Amino acid sequence: MQQELEQWKEQVFHLWNVAIDYLRQVPLNQLHAFTIVLITTLLLYILRAWKRTKSNTIVLTGLSGSGKTVLFYQLRDGSTHQGTVTSMEPNEDTFILNGEKTKGKIKPVRIVDVPGHSRLRPKLDEYLPQAAGVVFVVDALDFLPNCRAASEYLYDLLTKGSVVRKKIPLLILCNKTDKVTAHTKEFIRRQLEKEIDKLRSSRSAVSEADVTNEFSLGVSGEPFSFTQCSNKVTTADASGLTGEISQLEEFIREYVKP
Amino acid sequence: MLEQLLIFTRGGLILWSCKELSNALKGSPIDTLIRSCLLEERSGAASYNYDAPGAAYSLKWTFHNDLGLVFVAVYQRILHLLYVDDLLAAVKREFSQVYDPTRTVYRDFDEIFKQLKIEAEARAEDLKKSNPVVVNGQRKQIGSKGDGSEGKKGRAGGGGGAGLKNDGDGKKGDNKSENNRFVANNNNGSNLKSNGGNNVSVNGKENDSVNNGAFDVNRLQKKVRNKGGNGKKTDNVVSKAEPKKVIKKNRVWDEKPPETKLDFTDHVDVDGDADKDRKVDFFAKEQGESMMDKDEILSSDSEDEEEDDDDDDSGKNSKPDAKKKGWFSSMFQSIAGKANLEKSDLEPALKALKDRLMTKNVAEEIAEKLCESVAASLEGKKLASFTRISSTVQTAMEEALVRILTPRRSIDILRDVHAAKEQRKPYVVVFVGVNGVGKSTNLAKVAYWLLEHDVKVMMAACDTFRSGAVEQLRTHARRLEIPIFEKGYEKDPAVVAKEAIQEASRNGSDVVLVDTAGRMQDNEPLMRALSKLIYLNNPDLVLFVGEALVGNDAVDQLSKFNQKLADLSTSPTPRLIDGILLTKFDTIDDKVGAALSMVYISGAPVMFVGCGQSYTDLKKLNVKSIVKTLLK
Numbered sequence: 001m002q003q004e005l006e007q008w009k010e011q012v013f014h015l016w017n018v019a020i021d022y023l024r025q026v027p028l029n030q031l032h033a034f035t036i037v038l039i040t041t042l043l044l045y046i047l048r049a050w051k052r053t054k055s056n057t058i059v060l061t062g063l064s065g066s067g068k069t070v071l072f073y074q075l076r077d078g079s080t081h082q083g084t085v086t087s088m089e090p091n092e093d094t095f096i097l098n099g100e101k102t103k104g105k106i107k108p109v110r111i112v113d114v115p116g117h118s119r120l121r122p123k124l125d126e127y128l129p130q131a132a133g134v135v136f137v138v139d140a141l142d143f144l145p146n147c148r149a150a151s152e153y154l155y156d157l158l159t160k161g162s163v164v165r166k167k168i169p170l171l172i173l174c175n176k177t178d179k180v181t182a183h184t185k186e187f188i189r190r191q192l193e194k195e196i197d198k199l200r201s202s203r204s205a206v207s208e209a210d211v212t213n214e215f216s217l218g219v220s221g222e223p224f225s226f227t228q229c230s231n232k233v234t235t236a237d238a239s240g241l242t243g244e245i246s247q248l249e250e251f252i253r254e255y256v257k258p
Numbered sequence: 259m260l261e262q263l264l265i266f267t268r269g270g271l272i273l274w275s276c277k278e279l280s281n282a283l284k285g286s287p288i289d290t291l292i293r294s295c296l297l298e299e300r301s302g303a304a305s306y307n308y309d310a311p312g313a314a315y316s317l318k319w320t321f322h323n324d325l326g327l328v329f330v331a332v333y334q335r336i337l338h339l340l341y342v343d344d345l346l347a348a349v350k351r352e353f354s355q356v357y358d359p360t361r362t363v364y365r366d367f368d369e370i371f372k373q374l375k376i377e378a379e380a381r382a383e384d385l386k387k388s389n390p391v392v393v394n395g396q397r398k399q400i401g402s403k404g405d406g407s408e409g410k411k412g413r414a415g416g417g418g419g420a421g422l423k424n425d426g427d428g429k430k431g432d433n434k435s436e437n438n439r440f441v442a443n444n445n446n447g448s449n450l451k452s453n454g455g456n457n458v459s460v461n462g463k464e465n466d467s468v469n470n471g472a473f474d475v476n477r478l479q480k481k482v483r484n485k486g487g488n489g490k491k492t493d494n495v496v497s498k499a500e501p502k503k504v505i506k507k508n509r510v511w512d513e514k515p516p517e518t519k520l521d522f523t524d525h526v527d528v529d530g531d532a533d534k535d536r537k538v539d540f541f542a543k544e545q546g547e548s549m550m551d552k553d554e555i556l557s558s559d560s561e562d563e564e565e566d567d568d569d570d571d572s573g574k575n576s577k578p579d580a581k582k583k584g585w586f587s588s589m590f591q592s593i594a595g596k597a598n599l600e601k602s603d604l605e606p607a608l609k610a611l612k613d614r615l616m617t618k619n620v621a622e623e624i625a626e627k628l629c630e631s632v633a634a635s636l637e638g639k640k641l642a643s644f645t646r647i648s649s650t651v652q653t654a655m656e657e658a659l660v661r662i663l664t665p666r667r668s669i670d671i672l673r674d675v676h677a678a679k680e681q682r683k684p685y686v687v688v689f690v691g692v693n694g695v696g697k698s699t700n701l702a703k704v705a706y707w708l709l710e711h712d713v714k715v716m717m718a719a720c721d722t723f724r725s726g727a728v729e730q731l732r733t734h735a736r737r738l739e740i741p742i743f744e745k746g747y748e749k750d751p752a753v754v755a756k757e758a759i760q761e762a763s764r765n766g767s768d769v770v771l772v773d774t775a776g777r778m779q780d781n782e783p784l785m786r787a788l789s790k791l792i793y794l795n796n797p798d799l800v801l802f803v804g805e806a807l808v809g810n811d812a813v814d815q816l817s818k819f820n821q822k823l824a825d826l827s828t829s830p831t832p833r834l835i836d837g838i839l840l841t842k843f844d845t846i847d848d849k850v851g852a853a854l855s856m857v858y859i860s861g862a863p864v865m866f867v868g869c870g871q872s873y874t875d876l877k878k879l880n881v882k883s884i885v886k887t888l889l890k
Contacts, residue, residue, distance in 0.1 A: 069270040081362045083272045085288050085292060119666060
């Protein structure tokens with residue numbers, strides 16, 4: 001055994017000497033150049049791996065008919081063109097927000113508008129892992145009839161593993177506030193909290209067909225409030241049709257640094 | 259005339275709409291089309307009918323799958339415009355040349371469209387002139403006779419020109435009840451028949467298959483909405499001329515009636531029986547957790563190996579003579595990935611898929627329609643590089659299946675129960691179905707599951723026909739220790755149910771589970787009785803219990819049940835089937851197709867799956883595993 005080790009050691013030494021001789025032969029400049037190239041590539045690699053944790057994607061989601069596609073085009077082009085219909089596929093694009101086009105060189109934002117139709121819900125799971133922030137669009141005009149469906153969707157969103165683990169910030173955007181009969185964001189927030197509270201008790205032991213509520217929300221015994229979520233939940237107003245999207249743009253810029 | 263023609267992206271942005279035809283559309287036909295037809299995988303159908311108060315539209319569409327565009331044309335239903343298909347195809351061609359993903363305004367297309375419209379109309383006129391038998395000049399008549407949706411008289415007036423020759427065509431469309439009805443009660447006999455004939459020939463074969471056996475719930479719901487006005491508008495009703503008048507007689511085995519009374523059942527609970535049974539009873543609570551609350555763990559390792567085998571199999575199914583050339587060009591294309599998919603390319607793969615679905619017990623016409631829908635969504639698409647046609651078709655079919663099986667609305671029953679509890683009303687569930695599917699057994703399973711979640715359950719024995727049905731429920735109630743409301747046999751089930759619900763609100767039960775007798779979907783008097791029960795009691799959930807062993811009959815059962823519930827109801831908004839309970843799931847190994855057929859034909863989600871005969875054997879439908887099994 002020892003003999004083998006010794007032999008092996010000698011071989012290594014020999015190779016080492018050969019390598020050093022070879023290196024000595026190489027002109028110094030080349031050597032320098034080579035090491036510099038090596039170090040820069042390593043540094044770039046590390047930087048990219050570091051940067052990758054900061055995504056630039058914002059996901060727009062919400063019930064069907066809440067105005068996500070309109071908001072998407074407002075953010076991108078500043079106008080809703082000729083109107084929209086129910087989306088059958090997600091809209092995604094990377095662009096500089098329309099309100100900031102004059103500011104010069106800013107990093108573009110990637111926005112994904114996921115269809116709200118219940119049959120297309122699984123598409124949301126494809127985009128959530130890469131999201132830096134989620135915007136949940138609520139129709140402030142037609143809120144009460146859809147309150148239950150909206151709160152169920154929101155509950156599912158807040159209990160998804162990817163959202164909880166990465167603490168993805170959520171903005172509840174009350175859309176269509178240009179109309180007179182639209183509800184206020186405080187009202188909507190309170191209603192959603194109440195509904196989610198009720199959902200918590202009925203969903204505590206039951207899991208849905210495929211999507212499991214992996215985490216439970218809030219503190220048991222206390223009525224639910226959005227402040228109890230591990231990720232930050234805020235509310236804002238907007239109006240897709242008239243272009244009043246300043247609060248939305250602020251949210252986006254808060255989480256996707258220019 | 260055409261009401262509107264829209265071009266929009268699959269993501270939802272409207273790219274172009276015709277400015278000349280700027281009549282505002284009543285209601286929201288496009289959104290309804292997307293939600294009820296295109297997203298329901300019925301995009302293989304030829305047209306879609308939409309009814310709004312004050313208007314009856316027909317919509318036709320076409321896709322450009324490569325660019326992700328949808329072209330929709332809307333026109334009044336009473337006008338059978340012939341040039342719409344033609345026009346849509348021409349518009350598709352022209353627009354795809356002009357289309358640019360970064361542009362959102364296409365005003366220059368107006369001119370092109372005007373041109374195309376004139377050409378298409380001209381072509382249609384020519385076709386009309388050269389073929390006076392088949393085609394009829396309806397447009398001339400519309401101005402004089404038609405008035406909105408009351409097309410009955412209008413149709414009577416139209417078709418004056420063609421005369422007797424069209425009788426032959428009229429006979430061809432005998433699956434359209436409209437023909438029969440008009441024949442039965444009109445005064446211009448031949449004219450109507452000619453109209454019916456035109457219906458058949460103009461809209462083509464696909465429309466027949468759409469309106470034939472397979473039942474479109476949405477059309478039914480619309481029809482139901484317009485019941486007050488003109489219920490005969492939509493033409494998808496079965497072609498029976500008169501209802502069956504069959505009265506069920508008591509079965510007499512011998513010539514003479516039985517002398518001794520052998521049926522000792524009486525609804526008074528004899529104490530002696532109870533004592534005897536209690537000793538042998540074991541209470542159901544110790545049986546453990548219902549499988550509803552357990553998650554299914556999918557095994558994902560076997561997935562990849564299976565897929566390779568499937569690709570080989572579908573490859574073998576293609577025609578043998580074109581095999582060599584097909585293989586080489588398909589290999590080349592799969593690497594280069596530039597081929598535009600044509601219908602002929604998709605056919606072999608689709609046929610293989612359809613056969614595979616049918617071996618998995620999916621009803622034949624459902625498999626057919628699904629394949630058509632997938633073909634419609636893939637035609638014209640560019641193949642990505644390094645993918646074969648079969649794998650593209652497979653992925654598209656998988657997506658379509660997941661879409662269909664994903665419930666459209668929430669199936670959280672506990673949530674609904676809590677909501678009803680707050681309003682201090684009992685939550686009523688009615689179990690309906692044909693004979694022998696497992697209604698009573700699964701009712702007990704659902705009661706067991708609800709009990710586990712601290713819900714107060716009560717059973718109502720409204721199966722007053724089958725011998726032993728009330729005793730069966732009584733036994734379940736005793737084992738589960740829940741109250742049961744029963745009135746014995748030979749009583750009106752609707753009245754029993756009503757009283758049961760009143761009793762439930764009195765004794766504070768949260769849920770009432772109503773068991774009904776099994777009945778065949780063709781049996782008119784029984785279906786009428788069921789409709790009466792539902793109308794009288796207005797349950798919160800009408801659960802159709804179907805067995806997973808059923809094959810093509812599932813389509814017939816569900817469609818007829820829905821139809822009868824709608825037709826025979828006396829209320830303006832009849833209740834249809836809200837959910838499906840699939841039973842005997844453990845008896846089928848991997849032939850899970852019945853679930854797909856039922857969900858597709860009725861649009862109702864599968865709320866429970868019964869997978870055994872004891873109390874804990876109740877699961878939720880796992881969409882991903884079903885899809886995997888279907889496509890294996």
